[in-house]
Amino acid sequence: MSYSSDKRICCLLTEIPNTTCHSTSVPDPLDTCGALFPNTVLRVASWLIGLSALVGNFAVIILRLRDGNLRSTVVQNNFMIGLAVADGLMGLYMLIISSADIYYGGIYFLSAQQWRESPICNFAGFLGFVSSESSVFMLMLITVDRLICILNPFSHIKIKKSSSFCLICATCKKNVTNEQQQQARMLKLQPLQKCVKQNEDMPGEGPQR
Known part of the structure; x- marks a missing residue:
């Protein structure tokens, strides 16, 4: 042993x-003692999800920009485009993680710590957080807009075009700020984690090698 x-x-x-x-x-x-993704099923699924999310949501953005005035209101278009952008960022996140799995291969575990601290990994984490949070908020805004239209179909109390832009911008700003605060907290904890790691590596502590 x-x-x-x-x-x-x-x-x-x-x-x-x-x-x-x-x-x-x-x-x-x-x-892990192997690759970033432990099996081929997860590896293939990550590429399919990433590509389909990126290409599919890009197509939604193009169609909404081209035919939006013919099929729905401008407010609905703004929210749908915001949702497509948020979900597209998740596709980009999946492609970055999948590319890292291919780059490191079966020896990922040897460089796992360096990968987690790399700018690319931090950027991918930023995209994943902003995408998931923005997607939820976009769905909430779409739901509120539809609820107002259903409950008050003939009322003038509706979300206006300018208001939809303001709500989307406020959502993006809030999510980006939250992620920046989270990263700042993690940076403050890094010296403590290194100190704990050094204490674990000190001779005389725990079982002998």
Whole structure:
């Protein structure tokens, strides 16, 4: 039985017959001993979801811009375009993660920490957060607009064109601000995490290697 504070060493030792290794570090739910995606099904699904989301929502934006005045109101178009942009960002996020899986291949675990701290990974996380939050808010705005039209079909109390632009901009600004605050909190925690990691690696702590 071997012990190590670095899970990557244990991953490498598992390839040696009749050798077992136990990691003394705090387990991370994102830890893996292989590729970013553990199997081919997830790998193929991520590419299909990413491509279909990006291409499909881009097509929605084009059609709404071209035929919007013929099929629905300008307010509905604005909200639908906002929803398509938000969902399209999620497709871009999936393509970035899928590309990282191909780039690192089966030795992703050796560079997992560097990938999570890289600007590309942070950008992908930013896209994923803004996309999911914006999508929910766009659906809420569409629901409110439809509810007003159903309850008051002949009333002048409706969301105007200028108001829809303001609501979309406010939603985007709020989600971007929330993500920036979240990243700032994570940066403050990084020195503490490194300190904990150094304490785990100190000799005399826990089982001997």
